[in-house]
Amino acid sequence: MPISACIITFNEADRIGDCLASLAFCDEIVVVDSHSTDATRAIAESLGARVIARPFDGFRSQKQFAIEQATHDWVLCLDADERVSAELRAAIEAERAGGFTTAAGYRFARLSEYFGKFLRHGNAYPDRVLRLFDRRRGGWRGTREVHEAASVEGEVRTIRGDLIHYPYRSLEQQLAKTQRYARMMAEHDFARGKRATLGKLVFAPSWRFWRGYVLRGGFLDGWHGLVYAYVRANYVRQKTVMLWLLQNGRPL
Template sequence: MEKPKISVAIIARDEADRIGGLLRSLGFADEIVVVDSGSTDGTQAICESFGARVVFNPWPGYVEQKQFALDATSHEWILSLDADEEVPDALAAEILRSIQQAGPNVAGISMPRLSRYLGRWIRHGGWYPDRKVRLVRRGRGRWQGVNPHDKLVADGDVIQLSQPFLHYVYRSISDQVVTMNRFSEIYAQQGASRRGWFVVAGVFHAIGKFLECYVWKFGFLDGIPGLIIAMNSAGYVFLKHAKRWERRLTEV
């Protein structure tokens, strides 16, 4: 039986410091497509040195860019990844076995994601197993969601794999704070709240988020990184509420 071919779809911008790890882990792939939205740090050259096809597309949003990358591939199965992720050999072998055995009713394949932050693999606080559909059959999957929270949805049955893919999530605490600020801005742009209680509600939601991450989902077992994750998660929740309220100041 002929082996089904796999394309890998990646979106990137200024990822020269870490995209090499991802590309080195993709030896099992038949095609690598990188959609770049305007890197100035040599990301494109690094990708081309690994045999990837680099396509430029101005940034339209997370959901739209990932769908653009998905559509730019050519093989039957498409694995969508971010520049800060990697595919270990054990997962690559499990992927190849699964698509070889997949019946026509199978539209997608999900796998757990294991994240590394502040020198530690994070296994609690809601960060693991963090299962994601990332592999879909051509024409049977589409990126959906509200930016910046995208989701790949398969139109049909989904197989669950046991081996995780790796996520080198933030470069530093500062990088996490920058990401929180950017994501909360995107959230705020989706509408404004004219009521002050919206900010007050954000306080209670933030407290609940901290308790969820650190206590109910055992984030304390991840040591100091687990505490930092819980605190920053709570801060992000509050920022979303506060910035949506703030927008009303520019709309009056």
């Protein structure tokens, strides 16, 4: 069964090469690029990818467009900061050898690197994601353009192996990224009629921290786990404050 790998990019020249190298077992690689100003497109094309330029109109929409351009119905979706590990590749190839007859889609754990250490506890891991599926039975659905997730009609199986994730180049980049995501989520929730409360303003960030750092064992990752838990709690605070401002008619 052939597989099309689908990736969306924007200024990923420093990371796209490793991502594509981990997808060498796929039969096709489709890259949808949001008009990068660096060498992303040239690098991807030099490594055999079919590159399509398209203005960015949301993470979900861009990923759905990418799978619609694929030649094959079984698609493997990655971000440029992700790589397929050797164990995960073996698991995917085993399912492919069997004709993908056991499920309509497959999920697997995502292992994130955080300032020199892979996080294996807390809210960071196993962070299972559905990324390999039959596009005839699913896709990137819904209206939410941030924190998007694929879904399929039919059984979803979990397979072994990790999707290696290098999400942040620096703390500054992480903070800027989480603020952008917080705004997008606040605007999405506001449009859907969701509202913040004083209770959520006070307790939601604290709960996110204690759930990840204490209840899910984030403290086992040392100072890396502590910083990660703090920054993720701050994301919840930003999102809730922005929603509060929107519902009270204040500009962000």
